[in-house]
Amino acid sequence: MSVQSNVEVHSEWGIVSARQAGRNLAKELGFGGVDQARFTTAISELARNIYLYAEQGEIIIETVENSRITGVQRGLKITARDRGPGIKSIREVMEDGYTTSGGLGAGLPGVKRLMDEFDIDSVTGEGTEITAIKWLR
Amino acid sequence: MKPSVIEMIYSQHDEIIRQWKNEVTELNQFDSTLPTNWFHETNEEFVNLIMGTLELEENEAKEQFRSFAERLMNAGWPLSYFTKGMQLFRRVLVQMLTSDESFESEKVFETLNEVEKWVDGVINQLVDEYTGSWENTLHLQKLALKELSAPLIPVFEKISVMPLVGTIDTERAKLIMENLLEGIIEHRSQVVLIDITGVPVVDTMVAHHIIQASEAVRLVGAECILVGIRPEIAQTIINLGIDLRKFPTKSTLRKGIETGLELTQRKIISTS
Ligand SMILES: Nc1ncnc2c1ncn2[C@@H]1O[C@H](COP(=O)(O)OP(=O)(O)O)[C@@H](O)[C@H]1O
Numbered sequence: 001m002s003v004q005s006n007v008e009v010h011s012e013w014g015i016v017s018a019r020q021a022g023r024n025l026a027k028e029l030g031f032g033g034v035d036q037a038r039f040t041t042a043i044s045e046l047a048r049n050i051y052l053y054a055e056q057g058e059i060i061i062e063t064v065e066n067s068r069i070t071g072v073q074r075g076l077k078i079t080a081r082d083r084g085p086g087i088k089s090i091r092e093v094m095e096d097g098y099t100t101s102g103g104l105g106a107g108l109p110g111v112k113r114l115m116d117e118f119d120i121d122s123v124t125g126e127g128t129e130i131t132a133i134k135w136l137r
Numbered sequence: 138m139k140p141s142v143i144e145m146i147y148s149q150h151d152e153i154i155r156q157w158k159n160e161v162t163e164l165n166q167f168d169s170t171l172p173t174n175w176f177h178e179t180n181e182e183f184v185n186l187i188m189g190t191l192e193l194e195e196n197e198a199k200e201q202f203r204s205f206a207e208r209l210m211n212a213g214w215p216l217s218y219f220t221k222g223m224q225l226f227r228r229v230l231v232q233m234l235t236s237d238e239s240f241e242s243e244k245v246f247e248t249l250n251e252v253e254k255w256v257d258g259v260i261n262q263l264v265d266e267y268t269g270s271w272e273n274t275l276h277l278q279k280l281a282l283k284e285l286s287a288p289l290i291p292v293f294e295k296i297s298v299m300p301l302v303g304t305i306d307t308e309r310a311k312l313i314m315e316n317l318l319e320g321i322i323e324h325r326s327q328v329v330l331i332d333i334t335g336v337p338v339v340d341t342m343v344a345h346h347i348i349q350a351s352e353a354v355r356l357v358g359a360e361c362i363l364v365g366i367r368p369e370i371a372q373t374i375i376n377l378g379i380d381l382r383k384f385p386t387k388s389t390l391r392k393g394i395e396t397g398l399e400l401t402q403r404k405i406i407s408t409s
């Protein structure tokens with residue numbers, strides 16, 4: 001059975017709740033300390049981007065499974081969805097240091113490195129959906 | 138208040154007090170926010186205060202209400218107890234003066250007019266008093282929170298520590314910067330240790346704020362050392378691609394303090 005948690009993000013409190021939900025699920029699933037921190041930090045980055053660039057949106061965290069020859073692999077998936085301005089050039093935002101807000105510009109490339117799978121789907125003027133998975137080792 | 142009006146009210150002194158006490162109990166019996174002990178004693182005091190201040194000069198009367206209200210508010214009595222009590226006094230008077238035919242109507246009218254003004258004056262004063270003390274409390278709590286959320290503590294001469302515990306949001310990041318820069322000047326710190334042991338998540342925003350804070354510290358002529366980076370936090374910072382090599386870091390607060398002492402040409406020695 002898959003477990004799921006949805007958090008609305010429209011203030012900084014939403015970022016904190018999304019992180020908390022993520023940390024709890026990661027603990028429950030048996031992630032180690034470092035991976036818990038990686039997973040929680042990735043949620044924090046995506047939730048903050050929603051708050052900063054799209055004003056509001058949602059973070060969905062759910063368990064996922066993958067059948068391998070060696071058995072069933074379990075993991076956690078983050079979906080960050082908003083109806084904000086969208087991202088014009090995905091190639092650009094994935095470069096380290098690219099920022100439109102005077103930030104560090106390390107969020108999105110950082111999330112990609114923190115997680116095992118990463119995907120951006122964005123349409124300018126319509127919104128952005130970013131998904132990322134961390135597998136349990 | 139006019140002597141003739143006071144005389145008129147005082148002629149009904151005992152009856153007014155009796156009715157007021159009767160009705161105030163009814164009025165407040167459903168109010169669960171009211172402290173139950175001292176209820177009767179307080180009512181007694183309140184009604185005697187009302188009657189007693191009628192003949193006083195305005196400033197003197199206000200002073201007495203002020204000290205009465207302040208004492209009760211500190212004990213948790215709600216503002217509505219005072220406003221209801223004053224309105225009840227007016228109502229009791231109106232009932233009494235209008236139901237008795239032996240009073241001259243002109244006199245009754247004059248009395249009620251005076252009482253109306255007097256009651257309004259007292260209520261306004263109590264409300265001002267109350268919101269004033271409430272705003273004051275709020276202000277103090279904000280100050281306390283500000284100091285608690287990013288305190289800079291002078292641990293040795295020239296060395297200060299800022300222990301950060303909990304989530305860092307934009308508001309708090311501002312406080313960190315302010316308190317750091319103000320505190321460095323105030324304590325004449327040469328070395329500041331920022332301890333992030335208690336920060337649950339260090340994402341790029343938190344890292345950015347810490348980097349900016351430590352650069353600002355350097356600009357005012359002090360040295361900033363980051364301590365308490367837990368192993369899992371060190372890992373995620375590296376994954377995020379943030380290069381902290383430019384910033385002095387120490388694994389523990391203790392090592393940070395040792396470095397701070399070295400930087401200020403001192404060290405801890407054992408005397409045995
Ligand atoms: N949800 C989003 N909607 C629109 N633009 C976004 C979104 N997330 C990120 N961006 C854009 O991508 C850029 C890079 O994001 P990121 O790597 O997190 O760095 P930073 O937030 O520090 O700027 C942002 O400056 C912003 O222009």
Ligand SMILES: [Mg+2]
Nearest residue numbers: 045049107108
């Ligand atoms: Mg970002």
